[in-house]
Amino acid sequence: MAAEQDAEGRAAARPLLTDLYQATMALGYWRAGRAQDQAEFELFFRRCPFGGAFALAAGLRDCVRFLRTFRLRDADVQFLASVLPPDTDPAFFEHLRALDCSGVTVRALPEGSLAFPGAAAASVGATPGGAAAGNAAPLPGQLCQMLAPAAGQGPTVDLAASVETWLERVCAHLGLGVQEPHRGERAAFVAYALAFPRAFQGLLDTYSVRRSGLPNFLAVALALEGLGYQAVGVRLDSGDLLQQAQEIRGVFRTVAAQFRVPWLESVPITVSNSIDEEELARLAQKGSEVNGIGIGTSVVTCPRQPSLGCVYKLVSVGGQPRMKLTEDPEKQTLPGSKAAFRLLGSNGSLLMDVLQLAEEPPPQAGQELRVWPRGAQESCTVRPAHVEPLLRLWVQQGQLCEPLPSLAESRAFAQLSLSRLSPAHRRLEQPELYQVALSEKLQALVDKLSASSPRESPMVGAA
Structure with missing residues (x-):
């Protein structure tokens, strides 16, 4: 052994x-x-x-x-x-x-x-x-x-309270309601800033770059600045990377001027998201406002043999x-601990795969089942002849x-x-395309x- x-x-x-x-x-x-x-x-x-x-x-x-x-x-x-x-x-x-x-x-x-x-x-x-x-x-x-x-070993002051104060000022400057930036995202930014006050970088596109990620980042960055730390950058990982980088740089400049924080104008903007040669050339052009580019899957693999x-x-x-x-x-x-089943017809053909919450009873052969196909607006019923976990x-x-x-x-x-x-x-x-569906209970939770x-x-x- x-x-x-x-x-x-x-x-x-x-x-x-x-x-x-x-x-x-x-x-x-x-x-x-x-x-x-x-x-x-x-x-x-x-x-x-x-x-x-x-x-x-x-x-x-x-x-x-x-x-x-x-x-x-x-x-x-x-x-x-x-x-x-x-x-x-x-x-x-x-x-x-x-x-x-x-x-x-x-x-x-x-x-x-x-x-x-x-x-x-x-x-x-x-x-x-x-x-x-x-x-x-x-x-x-x-x-x-x-x-x-x-x-934690970061700043010992109440950073979260300072962030909330800055958020009001940032939202007023950006023309946003203070309730628009996502609170959960802001809490994650604060926790990261407390853990790494000298290396705070925000991923802006978890919910919405303009309405959530950007104002949340600015509030935390400005609160850290009051404690003697400077944020090291932001990252974008979806959407039109070039357009978003240009818009973010413009916001950085106006916020830097509004709150007299000059270094904020040049906060590095890094982009990623399966960037290939064509997108790389587009992002590297003059005036793109992109400071760093994460190169990965599309460059190190053959396009005719892509990664999964x-x-x-x-x-x-x-x-x-x-x-x-x-x-x-x-x-x-999709939330929660789940089980997955493959439904088959009487001749052994594949009908669909069904995802459900782990606590739900498994589908039964011969019994009608109501499910929600992924991407569909309505549910449908299916009666499998065989069910495989x-x-x-x-x-x-x-x-x-x-x-x-x-x-x-x-x-x-x-x-x-x-x-x-x-x-x-x-x-x-x-x-x-093969059909994957959700159980009614899982769809209701979503x-x-x-x-x-x-x-x-x-x-x-x-x-």
Whole structure:
């Protein structure tokens, strides 16, 4: 057994094969006192590769190997200490050394399963005492939701109160109602500023750049300026990046003049969001007002072999559902811990996949079911001849629940999965899209959270 684990460890990806973003988020959770919250994340994708209608689940063995062997070595911790703020509490690094995945639970599609856009491919949960990690790629930043909380080390004054005062002045200058900027986003900005007062940067497009992200950032930046700190920049990750950067620069100039804060005029603006060569040339033109460009997927992969673009989002904290609300409907997430089922006709043909809340009873073969197809304005009914559960439990409390299939078994299952697809879904040009639907209860929860005021509902949050 020891020899087997050693072999797994040598083959597994190292925990620091990730972004610095994950390490800063880890420290942010620690300083915000949110490290012991039980949490659940979902992994899914929004579009199929190659313009197709389906994908095949793969990589489960690598995921499990990563989880079972996860451990930050002394060299890893020393490296993190060299890139994180120098005033970071040494106790934070001691907890990093003790992290493992003994509290992690993973539910995922079996290797070789058909996977469709918008449907959960995997779910990762963790309870206090363990570590929450990503199940498709190393995401050690999420581990620190399970760390013991520590006191913040940023400004000791009531930054939140100062921010609210500045918000009124900023909104008056921008012609906005003080209730328009999203309170949850502002709280996140304040928490980040407290954790990293010398490196405060705001992502402006979570809800609305003009009506929320920008005024919230300005209020926090101006409050920090009164304490002797300067914000280091803003980032945009959706929409017309060039136009938004130009508009934001104009606002920075007028606000800098209005409140006599000259440095605000030149706050760096960074943009990202699958930027390719054409968009890069557009953003680099004279007068774009863009100071930094995040280059990633579209540049380092062949356009004819694009990446899948997976999404890993928070759906539950402490048993309470969470969803991301945004003006971009495509980026809105589905709240709560969920189960997924594949409905089939009497001849074995695929009818649709259904997502529902975990506490709902599963669909039954032969019984009529009312569902809400994604993107549809009305519900419909379906009577499946067969029902297959999709997400299987592979890891519970850090322990493997059943043997992983061999490569030959996974390949055979993949061939079987493909054989069940209709020709309309398999064609290379303009394939028919496979239908994914929500249960009535899940749709009702989405409607409730979408309609409720984010300032009043504790169940709404961006991830």
